[in-house]
Amino acid sequence: MRWSEIKEEPCSLARTVSVIGDRWTLLILRDCFLGVRRFDDFQGRLGVTRHVLADRLTKLVEHGVLARSPYLEHPPRFEYRLTQKGRDLHPVIMGLVHWGDMHMAGEDGRPLLHRHKRCGCDFDPVLVCSACAEPVTARDVETRPGPGARLDWS
Amino acid sequence: MRWSEIKEEPCSLARTVSVIGDRWTLLILRDCFLGVRRFDDFQGRLGVTRHVLADRLTKLVEHGVLARSPYLEHPPRFEYRLTQKGRDLHPVIMGLVHWGDMHMAGEDGRPLLHRHKRCGCDFDPVLVCSACAEPVTARDVETRPGPGARLDWS
DNA sequence: TGTTTTAAGTTCCAAAATAGAACTTACAGA
């Protein structure tokens, strides 16, 4: 199956993955959340080939995750910033970082700390239920088809 | 840069991405959380080539995300189950699904509903601060180097 | 007994994507 077919699946995860589901895109988004905005800065930090970087940035702009806007007219220079749709990926990025902190950190500990400005503490992300505000684990969740389900698909 | 180099980066997100950061792996994990366990079931549902599926399952087992165990001795048959390390990816999967629900759902709405068994309600995942339990947005977060940071890296 | 089916892969080739490096364009400053 090809990328182009995956995004047609009646599955929100498959559709999300069709937009951001490759290693370079996820690393680009990490840098976006750290404030990186310019082509050469992404390229230097990531070590991705310029060809692939240009391709991924274009796709993210097409999908409305990033916005490309000029920051200089002469010569023409552009920067890439997260849109609201892009900022909505923050829980995904935090989730990935947290899993890495828990399971992939070396002996020295985690490479990056996150501070919650409102309360001033270093924190970990915790996933809670929007209805009862209690933490949710995999075992607490049951799924069933929603209105957008397709009958030929389980 | 190659996969093998990415996992050496002093960045928890890069390390996580080196394990699960490709489209097929994320789709395999989705199916794991939905209860799929067998090679041919993954293959049939995903439409991934058997070659790639075998490769991804092997990698997930090597990284301790899945466990491969026999469910029949004669003939030998195996199944793949999430380990605790694998179940710890639940917030990531829920985050990806939720973003798809918000931004990629068609007119009919989301394909799948999630119910929180403890409170009985359909819910969305909400990310809160482990220190103050308040919801966290991208703008509320400040980062700084942790103990595992490398000096030559920002 | 011989044939088909099932599960879990492996093998093969052609097509697509990626890595790495060089090249381009447009302007600024020395």
Add this chain to the structure above:
DNA sequence: TCTGTAAGTTCTATTTTGGAACTTAAAACA
């Protein structure tokens, strides 16, 4: 004029993927 910078584009060689067929081992069927 020469050098540098930003944001790409182009080129070739290598790697990965898609698609299909093949393998192995046992069970079920006719």
